[in-house]
Amino acid sequence: MIAYMPTIYPDELVYSWFCRYYVHSGCFSHKMALQELYCKKSDYLSKEFIGNLNKEAMEQIDKIYSLDRLVLDHTMYPQYARFIPLTEKKEALYRLGRDSCDVHHLFPVLPRNDGERYLRFCPACVKEDRETYGEAYWHRKHQIRNMRICTKHKCRLMESNVPAKSAQGFTFCSAENYTHDREVVSENDASVIQYMEYLVSVFESMIDFDSDIPISSILYDGMSRTKYLKPSGRSRYTKMLAEDISGFYENMGVCNIVSVYQIQRILLGSLSEFSAICQIAFFLGMKPKELTASSLTAEKIKQERDSHYMRNTAPVDWEMLDQETAPVLEKFVRAVYDGTVNENGRPERVSEKLVYREMNLLGHQLENMPRCKDIMERYAESYPESWARKIIWAYQKLKENGEPFCWTDIRKISGVKKKHFQVVIPYLAEYADAGIVDQIMKLIYDNKEII
Numbered sequence: 001m002i003a004y005m006p007t008i009y010p011d012e013l014v015y016s017w018f019c020r021y022y023v024h025s026g027c028f029s030h031k032m033a034l035q036e037l038y039c040k041k042s043d044y045l046s047k048e049f050i051g052n053l054n055k056e057a058m059e060q061i062d063k064i065y066s067l068d069r070l071v072l073d074h075t076m077y078p079q080y081a082r083f084i085p086l087t088e089k090k091e092a093l094y095r096l097g098r099d100s101c102d103v104h105h106l107f108p109v110l111p112r113n114d115g116e117r118y119l120r121f122c123p124a125c126v127k128e129d130r131e132t133y134g135e136a137y138w139h140r141k142h143q144i145r146n147m148r149i150c151t152k153h154k155c156r157l158m159e160s161n162v163p164a165k166s167a168q169g170f171t172f173c174s175a176e177n178y179t180h181d182r183e184v185v186s187e188n189d190a191s192v193i194q195y196m197e198y199l200v201s202v203f204e205s206m207i208d209f210d211s212d213i214p215i216s217s218i219l220y221d222g223m224s225r226t227k228y229l230k231p232s233g234r235s236r237y238t239k240m241l242a243e244d245i246s247g248f249y250e251n252m253g254v255c256n257i258v259s260v261y262q263i264q265r266i267l268l269g270s271l272s273e274f275s276a277i278c279q280i281a282f283f284l285g286m287k288p289k290e291l292t293a294s295s296l297t298a299e300k301i302k303q304e305r306d307s308h309y310m311r312n313t314a315p316v317d318w319e320m321l322d323q324e325t326a327p328v329l330e331k332f333v334r335a336v337y338d339g340t341v342n343e344n345g346r347p348e349r350v351s352e353k354l355v356y357r358e359m360n361l362l363g364h365q366l367e368n369m370p371r372c373k374d375i376m377e378r379y380a381e382s383y384p385e386s387w388a389r390k391i392i393w394a395y396q397k398l399k400e401n402g403e404p405f406c407w408t409d410i411r412k413i414s415g416v417k418k419k420h421f422q423v424v425i426p427y428l429a430e431y432a433d434a435g436i437v438d439q440i441m442k443l444i445y446d447n448k449e450i451i
Ligand SMILES: [Zn+2]
Pocket: 122, 123, 124, 125, 126, 150, 151, 152, 153
């Protein structure tokens, strides 16, 4: 039962709101507060979204703020779902408020780069918030991918030591306790400020739930005013566009620049990732409104569709595609393997099916790409091997948590079924030292609590 929910602040993350709830509610432990809000013991706090709320919490919260409004105004939904097709956008809005689904099934979520791994804050906003509200809070806008400045104060954002991923989130880290006084460093690069303001402007604009204009058509229209599209409209100069974009953002010091392969996928309508699309559109000189409230005619949309046919008939340059894809694939596959890409932080077995789906590859494409194939082979493992890694991961996580636990906790968090234990045992020693294996074996056979 939730005792009392504080008022949510403008642009505040739901996570931040829950952190303040924890601080003000007088809950004795993180675990207790977590249980009041969430369904299962294994649920974690979602930093960017709402998470798996239990029925009572959901009903109580829905009475104060509608779940749809919370998702729209207080989660990172306007970033991740901005450019996905309309039906998927509606489904994501519904499910983020009421479901415990894995967000990777709803929209593309790229692995995080340096500078994106921790929650960020603006020291000037912290000061202001303390004066206005009596406490600091986590702002959504500061967490947009690639965001480096506070557009309100034109100063650099600072990184906290609170991971932005939801993984290690058993603890409520309120901004008040995790943003320390820091010097305000102003940003003087006009082009950086302009680009960051562009991102915020796209992020903040209303989401169109009526029309369904593909982002590929919108960008095609933007390109038609540039040298990157032949006047006939049939050929895109994607490689030249990618090189020019790369130079442009390198000068600005932006990390994580969109690759030629990503540009190709976006222009063909198979990728709809926010920061990549914003990079292309800003570079092409398109106005935020063109992206968020497009008024393209049906004829223009058809024109773009028809141009795909022309493009698809061109032979694929496998060598280039392989070279472009390999580094992205490597990063993604590693993140699946060690769990950093997964919302709950759990290591997973790298399956071809998952890679094809998440990387938006076409059937059997990997077979023509030796570098990529090689990466897949390096990460290949049997099910028992992956179960062993999951069990060790769960053990270490519970150990870090510092509270007593038993075998059932490991089973729940690792997701490994009881009937598989026997086949897993020989593999444990491959991934952990003898001491840990010993402890895990004791748990399995004696079912004693570990403290
Ligand atoms: Zn600020």
